[in-house]
Amino acid sequence: xxxxxxxxxxxxxxxxxxxxxxxxxxxxxxxxxxxxxxxxxxxxxxxxxxxxxxxxxxxxxxxxxxxxxxxxxxxxxxxxxxxxxxxxxxxxxxxxxxxxxxxxxxxxxxxxxxxxxxxxxxxxxxxxxxxxxxxxxxxxxxxxxxxxxxxxxxxxxxxxxxxxxxxxxxxxxxxxxxxxxxxxxxxxxxxxxxxxxxxxxxxxxxxxxxxxxxxxxxxxxxxxxxxxxx
Amino acid sequence: xxxxxxxxxxxxxxxxxxxxxxxxxxxxxxxxxxxxxxxxxxxxxxxxxxxxxxxxxxxxxxxxxxxxxxxxxxxxxxxxxxxxxxxxxxxxxxxxxxxxxxxxxxxxxxxxxxxxxxxxxxxxxxxxxxxxxxxxxxxxxxxxxxxxxxxxxxxxxxxxxxxxxxxxxxxxxxxxxxxxxxxxxxxxxxxxxxxxxxxxxxxxxxxxxxxxxxxxxxxxxxxxxxxxxxxxxxxxxxxxxxxxxxxxxxxxxxxxxxxxxxxxxxxxxxxxxxxxxxxxxxxxxxxxxxxxxxxxxxxxxxxxxxxxxxxxxxxxxxxxxxxxxxxxxxxxxxxxxxxxxxxxxxxxxxxxxxxxxxxxxxxxxxxxxxxxxxxxxxxxxxxxxxxxxxxxxxxx
Numbered sequence: 001x002x003x004x005x006x007x008x009x010x011x012x013x014x015x016x017x018x019x020x021x022x023x024x025x026x027x028x029x030x031x032x033x034x035x036x037x038x039x040x041x042x043x044x045x046x047x048x049x050x051x052x053x054x055x056x057x058x059x060x061x062x063x064x065x066x067x068x069x070x071x072x073x074x075x076x077x078x079x080x081x082x083x084x085x086x087x088x089x090x091x092x093x094x095x096x097x098x099x100x101x102x103x104x105x106x107x108x109x110x111x112x113x114x115x116x117x118x119x120x121x122x123x124x125x126x127x128x129x130x131x132x133x134x135x136x137x138x139x140x141x142x143x144x145x146x147x148x149x150x151x152x153x154x155x156x157x158x159x160x161x162x163x164x165x166x167x168x169x170x171x172x173x174x175x176x177x178x179x180x181x182x183x184x185x186x187x188x189x190x191x192x193x194x195x196x197x198x199x200x201x202x203x204x205x206x207x208x209x210x211x212x213x214x215x216x217x218x219x220x221x222x223x224x225x226x227x228x229x230x
Numbered sequence: 231x232x233x234x235x236x237x238x239x240x241x242x243x244x245x246x247x248x249x250x251x252x253x254x255x256x257x258x259x260x261x262x263x264x265x266x267x268x269x270x271x272x273x274x275x276x277x278x279x280x281x282x283x284x285x286x287x288x289x290x291x292x293x294x295x296x297x298x299x300x301x302x303x304x305x306x307x308x309x310x311x312x313x314x315x316x317x318x319x320x321x322x323x324x325x326x327x328x329x330x331x332x333x334x335x336x337x338x339x340x341x342x343x344x345x346x347x348x349x350x351x352x353x354x355x356x357x358x359x360x361x362x363x364x365x366x367x368x369x370x371x372x373x374x375x376x377x378x379x380x381x382x383x384x385x386x387x388x389x390x391x392x393x394x395x396x397x398x399x400x401x402x403x404x405x406x407x408x409x410x411x412x413x414x415x416x417x418x419x420x421x422x423x424x425x426x427x428x429x430x431x432x433x434x435x436x437x438x439x440x441x442x443x444x445x446x447x448x449x450x451x452x453x454x455x456x457x458x459x460x461x462x463x464x465x466x467x468x469x470x471x472x473x474x475x476x477x478x479x480x481x482x483x484x485x486x487x488x489x490x491x492x493x494x495x496x497x498x499x500x501x502x503x504x505x506x507x508x509x510x511x512x513x514x515x516x517x518x519x520x521x522x523x524x525x526x527x528x529x530x531x532x533x534x535x536x537x538x539x540x541x542x543x544x545x546x547x548x549x550x551x552x553x554x555x556x557x558x559x560x561x562x563x564x565x566x567x568x569x570x571x572x573x574x575x576x577x578x579x580x581x582x583x584x585x586x587x588x589x590x591x592x593x594x595x596x597x598x599x600x601x602x603x604x605x606x607x608x609x610x611x612x613x614x615x616x617x618x619x620x621x622x623x624x625x626x
Contacts, residue, residue, distance in 0.1 A: 055619045055622070078530045080528075081526065081528040081620075082527070087526055089526075109235075109242060110238065110533040111235060112234030112237075113238070114234070
């Protein structure tokens with residue numbers, strides 16, 4: 001489903017050119033639940049951004065299903081993000097001036113869906129995540145855990161086939177973490193492909209993951225042999 | 231074409247004005263104030279130019295003044311017969327006029343007493359329309375006057391009232407008011423007291439063979455320049471002014487080429503550009519992050535630019551519309567505080583409200599000035615941020 005081959009990602013940080021991903025290869029099958037672990041700066045978030053088409057590779061090749069998307073133009077990548085991916089950011093990235101339900105429904109807005117339908121779909125998700133009472137709160141009025149759940153709801157609003165979660169359990173309390181783990185478990189049950197990153201593999205997620213890959217200096221350790229051979 | 235996505239984007243843009251109301255107000259209030267001044271300037275300019283056009287009904291095709299040592303002097307009526315023989319001539323009308331300082335009535339205010347030879351006078355067919363009430367003078371009238379709206383207001387005079395006037399030397403006269411000019415031509419007529427040639431001569435002490443100037447009417451207006459040139463050649467000691475030149479003088483004084491108008495307009499333009507610049511440089515971390523998040527959620531760059539442009543358009547449109555309404559209301563209230571400055575030397579005449587005229591080109595120009603730069607400038611930073619990778623925009 002997702003295949004990266006000898007992918008390198010470099011970016012400029014001030015005057016220094018940083019190699020965030022270094023000749024990295026990876027294959028993730030449909031319905032797999034994959035954990036990426038590693039210290040800060042190891043390339044976990046960059047890898048998630050590349051997979052989620054939020055960032056372009058510097059060299060190498062990247063397939064999504066049968067399509068090589070490495071050199072897709074911007075509007076194709078935007079369409080992929082809209083239709084196939086749900087992204088849960090580490091910092092939640094909710095828009096402060098918007099209410100919770102408006103944030104959740106944002107991906108639907110440019111699709112021409114009416115406000116009534118958008119709100120209906122957002123409310124259903126918020127109910128599943130026990131956030132319906134916060135639907136009309138502004139995003140900055142929510143607690144960390146509530147913001148995380150709202151971010152998850154937003155990632156799921158388009159019913160994407162691939163969920164990417166950057167540090168989904170960081171900065172939230174145990175109770176909220178339990179809810180998030182339950183949601184991810186449910187998504188796995190529904191056959192979604194899930195890739196998440198974390199400094200270490202959280203105990204709560206250990207039973208869910210199919211594979212854990214360790215990131216270090218832009219490389220992956222514990223890569224399955226079939227991906228490494230390509 | 232599916233318009234539903236666009237409607238959603240426009241509604242979101244409109245809602246953003248409310249969401250970010252502090253930012254919206256910070257742009258809208260100064261823009262509104264600038265546009266209010268600009269609207270007032272445009273409407274007032276339009277009013278002056280329109281009145282200059284209307285006042286043409288008062289103007290002869292040519293005015294001939296006597297000159298001595300380069301200064302305007304009385305003109306001898308001896309030249310009238312020779313002027314009357316020039317081809318295309320219709321009528322030559324002697325006129326006597328002078329100023330009446332009315333210190334006792336109103337400090338630093340002068341009126342103009344003007345005497346016309348009603349047996350020779352030629353009037354535009356629109357002349358009756360220039361009167362608000364009463365009638366104009368007819369040949370043989372003595373002791374009667376038609377008043378400008380400012381004079382009538384100062385003296386609280388109405389038709390059939392008696393009007394007493396006096397000059398600084400103590401010359402006195404008393405007249406019956408037979409008509410009052412319309413305020414639509416107040417720029418020209420506000421200070422006028424029009425009477426018969428004989429009454430004006432008597433008041434100012436002119437001899438029967440003298441006049442202040444001659445009003446020349448030709449049979450074909452397009453021949454006015456040719457006739458004026460002939461008079462200049464025949465009588466080098468005269469100053470010859472065509473009606474067209476006088477109208478243009480007023481028009482130009484208040485047109486886009488008018489100095490005061492140009493200066494104020496330039497300042498307003500710079501202020502709008504400053505506002506636009508402030509709006510453009512508002513591309514800060516928050517906005518960059520917002521654009522990055524929207525891109526990450528699958529929004530196309532074009533959709534983001536469309537929404538941001540619509541936001542700025544609505545901001546500019548609302549600010550401009552509010553400004554124009556404020557400017558219009560200010561004008562309706564009689565431009566308190568500003569009319570004295572704007573009328574300049576006209577303040578020695580009786581006070582009158584600034585004439586205003588609101589037409590489509592003026593409104594279009596105001597909206598272009600207020601809305602277009604604001605909308606266009608928002609597209610550039612939105613496009614610049616929209617074309618970079620979402621994660622870069624979010625991390626900025």
